[in-house]
Amino acid sequence: MAAGARFARAVRRAGPWLWLLPAMTVLVPFFLLPVAVLLRNSVYRDDPGALIVPDFVATNYLRIITDPYYADVFVNTLMVAFGVSFAALMIGYPFAYYLVRWAGRSRPFLLWAVYTPLIVSVIVRVFGWMVITADSGLINTALLSMGVIERPVRLLYEVAGMVIGLTHRYLPLMVLPLVNSMAKIDRALLAASVGLGAGAARTQLYVVLPLSIPGAVAGFQLVFAGVLSDFVLPNLMGTTRFRMLAPTIYDEAVANLSWATSAAMAIVMLLLVVAMLVCTNLALRRFAPWARTL
Amino acid sequence: MIEVRPPSAKGAARRAAGSAWAERPVDLALRCVSKRFGGVTAVSDCLLDVHRGEILALLGPSGCGKTTLLNIVAGFEDPDAGTVELRGRALNEVPPNRRETGMVFQHYALFPHMTVRGNIAYGLSARRRPRHEINDQVDDAIALLKLDGLGERYPSELSGGQKQRVAVARALAVRPQVLLLDEAFSALDKNLREEMQIELSLLLRRLGITTILVTHDQREAFAVADRIAVMEHGRIVQVGTPSEVYLAPRSSFVLEFLGSVNLLAGMIRGRADGQVAQTASGISFRPQPPVEAPDGAAVRIYVRAEDVALSRSPTAVHAAGPGTVLLVTFLGPVRRVVIDLGGQQVLAERPAGETGDFGAGERVFVDFRPGSAHVLRDS
16 A cells, blocks of 8 residues: 555656656667767777777878868768758748748648648659759750750759759758748737838838748758758759768768768767757747747 | 818707806817718717817727727828817828827737837937937936836836836927827726826826827726717717716616616506606606607616615615525625515615625615616617
8 A cells, every 4th residue: 555655656756757768768779879889980990901999099080181081071961051041041031931922812722832842852852953963864955955055064963963952952041930920929019110101112111020030040950950960952953062961971981981981070060960959949049039039 | 270060060060068067278189070881880970079178088898999989180091071179270181190199009019129218209309309308308207207217118128107107208208289199008007097087187187188098997987087978889878077977877878888777677657747767666766857758669778787776674755675586706895786666676885884794695675865866768
């Protein structure tokens, strides 16, 4: 009886934590543990004979930062991540604004168009983009027949093609937070702005734009992190002359069997994402202190 | 400038006459303003003069078109017909950002991403005033609305009353020709609401700013406004000072909307000493003024709850007979007594001391105060 009561009390106290159990059973062994192993490997030494040797050295990190080959990979990837995030913002912002402000009956259709890329497998979509961007693809055929160009412009297996693919892949992650933050803007605020003497442009610039910044930041974070670690698009649509991070890590680990080097690169990639999140959140707190309490 | 007014404008002017406001210049004039949304008529043929420095309440139940009318004045809605004139200038073609109106929204619509100062300065910045002038005027508005020390706060860090002050300060900072308040007190708690009603009435009178207040709350309209325009189904059915509207309601709608009334069915009986309206149970009232109705015409007899007197003994002149107390409710200064008077429920509101000792089930004698009945012909 007493034991039963004590057990019941223990369950009651542990109750709230039990809700975390399903997630923890997956996250701890399959995510936290591998990251810990990566962290450990990144300070080990690669060895031609023994694959990887226990040690505690910084040489892996030093090499990937100082060696131009690896440094280029990081620079390339960061450039593409910034570029794609920016492109997604430029495309996504007006789209989201139209969706929220003007789209009436076409709204479900437009939302569906946003969601589709999330539903369809990325491989299927890449093949679609290949058909469009290939030398004999839709874009080139059209431009050739219109006489705009004389020879096909190389898009596929070039940076351009990869960026097109990446932008399409991550656009929904930009649009959805933007739509969310714009939809939250009270119509009365727009009326208030106009009623106080502001024209449409001023209202847009001083009311709508600042209030959609939290959505833009959230979208930027999602797209940036996604592009930084994307493996499929650089592999299928990019070029080996412009190396990206995720495929390089894969090659190091699987082709070169440099587990320590690839581990260090993976950790740096993780740190880059964390640094980006911290920086953008600090910037948001500094320049939009109202956003947290909204 | 030659002013061409439709003939019905004279009617509006006549209606305004009789109150002292008619002598002041008309700041805002609504001429036959109408607005339909699809098949629904929101505002129909509204005539209204708002005089300089006057606080006018548009009073009516929800859906009566009062907010639509306010939005037409502000320029957020275009009327289908009629004109809006502000100080003699027709506003119909003027976009809302070029009208010199200031609006306080129901939930204030403060810009959440701007501080109190930023919110108040917004209208001035939009008018491209020089920075030092903006700063001075924002300081003035902050002092006027007692917002000292709150200038750098964000709206989310303010209480409801402070938010309302900021909204008013923001609307006043641009020195509008007319101030529009859209249910501006409804988001406040009762005590704070009454406090702000007094404070704002004093402030607006001190500034002498022409104001239109939209409300569904009769007490609020009475507390703040100089004149009240009662609206029903998109029409302005009566305009007058609070006491005019309350004491001389022109329709059963106005009567029923203002205060608690008892409705008794009756009939007109011509008598040698004048007209009498009589209920089926034989209670007689003298219509003041007489109703234009023939003998035997059905009429509605209204008696306000505060005009029903109760006593233990049948001493009153106008005694309506004995009844049974069904319920006594305490309402602070008054007690509300529900009485069964021969099958008809009668509501009486008496000062708390007077009825303190009435209890449910008790027999009371009901007395309608002489001259208190409003008799209107049944339509």
